[in-house]
Structure formats: structure tokens, C-alpha cells
Amino acid sequence: xxxxxxxxxxxxxxxxxxxxxLSDPIRLAIVYQLAQQERVSSELxxxxxxxxxxxxxxxxxxxxxxxxxxxxxxxxGTNRFMRLRREDLDARFPGLLDAVISxxxxxxxxxxxxxxxxxxxxxxx
Amino acid sequence: xxxxxxxxxxxxxxxxxxxxxLSDPIRLAIVYQLAQQERVSSELxxxxxxxxxxxxxxxxxxxxxxxxxxxxxxxxGTNRFMRLRREDLDARFPGLLDAVISxxxxxxxxxxxxxxxxxxxxxxx
DNA sequence: CCCTATGTTCAACGTTTATTGAACTATGAA
DNA sequence: TTCATAGTTCAATAAACGTTGAACATAGGG
Numbered sequence: 102x103x104x105x106x107x108x109x110x111x112x113x114x115x116x117x118x119x120x121x122x123l124s125d126p127i128r129l130a131i132v133y134q135l136a137q138q139e140r141v142s143s144e145l146x147x148x149x150x151x152x153x154x155x156x157x158x159x160x161x162x163x164x165x166x167x168x169x170x171x172x173x174x175x176x177x178g179t180n181r182f183m184r185l186r187r188e189d190l191d192a193r194f195p196g197l198l199d200a201v202i203s204x205x206x207x208x209x210x211x212x213x214x215x216x217x218x219x220x221x222x223x224x225x226x
Numbered sequence: 227x228x229x230x231x232x233x234x235x236x237x238x239x240x241x242x243x244x245x246x247x248l249s250d251p252i253r254l255a256i257v258y259q260l261a262q263q264e265r266v267s268s269e270l271x272x273x274x275x276x277x278x279x280x281x282x283x284x285x286x287x288x289x290x291x292x293x294x295x296x297x298x299x300x301x302x303g304t305n306r307f308m309r310l311r312r313e314d315l316d317a318r319f320p321g322l323l324d325a326v327i328s329x330x331x332x333x334x335x336x337x338x339x340x341x342x343x344x345x346x347x348x349x350x351x
Numbered sequence: 352c353c354c355t356a357t358g359t360t361c362a363a364c365g366t367t368t369a370t371t372g373a374a375c376t377a378t379g380a381a
Numbered sequence: 382t383t384c385a386t387a388g389t390t391c392a393a394t395a396a397a398c399g400t401t402g403a404a405c406a407t408a409g410g411g
Contacts, residue, residue: 116329116337117249124246125399147358158400160359179357179408194329196321204241204319212241250369272388283370285389304378304387 107167111189114170119194122169123201127153128162130214132171135185136202144175144182153213232292236314239295244319247294248326252278253287255339257296260310261327269300269307278338 122128130153138145150159163183166172170189175182190198205212248254255278263270275284288308291297295314300307315323330337 116326116333117251117254120245120254120326121249124242124249126242127399129242129245148356154399155401156358157360157402161399164359181358194325194332196325197329200319200321200325201241201245204322207319208241252369273386280371281388282372282390286369289389306388 108173108186109168109170111170111193114186114189114193116194118169119171119190119197122165122171125162125165126213127158128166128171129201129205129212131159131162131166132185133202133205133212133214135172135183136198139185139187144184146180146182233298233311234293234295236295236318239311239314239318241319243294244296244315244322247290247296250287250290251338252283253291253296254326254330254337256287256291257310258327258330258337258339260297260308261323264310264312269309271305271307 123132131150134150135145147156147159147163153159154162163172163174163181167174170186172183173186175184185198187198205214248257256275259275260270272281272284272288278284279287288297288299288306292299295311297308298311300309310323312323330339
């Protein structure tokens, strides 16, 4: 396991890659949940998303989210804590992330977004 | 040639499909150019985009843009006039289209966006 | 030390995607 | 009618994508 995964610099974040990353339902759900978590200013672990897919598939999506600059991974022991790159994204593409998040919230029932209770349930597991 | 291509209703427009559509550089350039054209409240023909790719490839991208609900095609003689579905998109995903357009404008040099002169040049051809 | 928990990496697979050129359709003009 | 123009459709190709399970790496707890 590499110590700290590579992330692009703020200027290296590209619009098409970000949009492509957000276009996958699982990745959109991950980003959405990370955005919800921002309000409590804490991070989430990979295992918090097992309700969405298997861990190997999640690792694949996490890598995509990191490579395109949407999220940041911090290694702590055997855990990886992740959070949105809110400041970088707002600087590069003002209003974009919020528009996507609130659009996703409007369609929460169509998109397989994890509710808070599902998150807690996955957490208990 | 079918008389009028099928378009999804406003409610059928899905966020992941829209984001995926916008994630392709050619389609993003098309949408960007259509957004510029909104200011003059006129439409654009398929041939106005020949600078971006060949016409068969453009027809493929136009179909994608229609199917995901981003644009509308009106048949007039041998021409097809296209415009953004601004009202529907703003109703479904408030602020999203504008955020994408202005983000694209900021990165105009990285993204292969057609400038106005290139549009005119392609038009003369 | 061994065992478990947490994630990543790899190979394999089937699917979808973007791109190309050729064939086709339909309209309008001469 | 004939010809040119504007776009679509089709078939073929190569590349990228998402998903799966097995193997691997690493850290912490007994």
C-alpha cells in the first residue's frame, strides 16, 4: 500500500474529468455523502460506503475520485479518511459542486443516495 | 430520416446522463457554443460545428445531447436547427448549466472551445 | 508472534464508448 | 429530372469502463 495516494494540484483539475467522475451513480452517491458530512466537518472511511458496492469496486471508484481531484485521502493507521476538495473545486469551478449536490438532493429518490440511517447501519456492521 | 427526433420530457432528464454528456470535450464545446448563441437568441445548424469533428461523428454526439435532454432539434428543410433546453434544465437542475458554462469559459484555452471567429469561419466554408 | 480488520492491486470479463468512412435519405435549386 | 447540399444510419474498430473475486499489503490487538 502506498503511503499517501497521489492527488492532482488545484490547477491540474480538469472540468471534463470532474464531470465524468460525477456522472457515475456510485461516485455521485459517494460525493453526495461526503458533502453531507461536510456539515459536521468530519471525514468518512471507505467502509462507510459498503452499502453502495463491494470494497474492491469502491476502491476503484475512490481512485477515480482522487485522480480527478474531487476528493482527498488521508491515511491513518489501517483506515483511509476521505473528504471533498471543497476549496479547490470552488476555486476552479465556482458554483459547480453545489449545483451538482443540490441537483442530486432533488433527485435523491431516483439516485441511489445513502440516507443518514443507511450510513449509520453500514457503520454498525 | 425521421421527421422530428425524440426528446425526453423535462421530468425524464436524469442528472448522471446530463453530467456524462457534458464530460465529453466535443459535446461540452457544442453546449458551450449553443450557450453563447443564446445571447443572440438564435439557433445553430449541425454544419456550424464542422470545426470540431466530422459530420458523422457530430451526428453521433448530437444524438447523445438530444437523448439526455440537453438540446432540442428542430427540422427545417434540409437543415436541423438546435438550441439548448435552457428552461427545462434550469427547472430540473438550478444553476448547474450556468456553472458548467462559466467553468468551461474559464478553461477556454484548455478545452477545444470554438471562438466566435472560428464559428464564422466554419460558417463561410 | 499470529490473527483480524481495512483497503489496495491485479487479472479477467463483458459492456459501452468514440471515431471513421461508406451508404443512405430527404430537401431544395437548376 | 438531375445535381448538390445537409444530416442520419450502419458496420467495423480500438480504447475505455465498471464489476467481480482472489491475492496482497499494512496496521493494530490479543
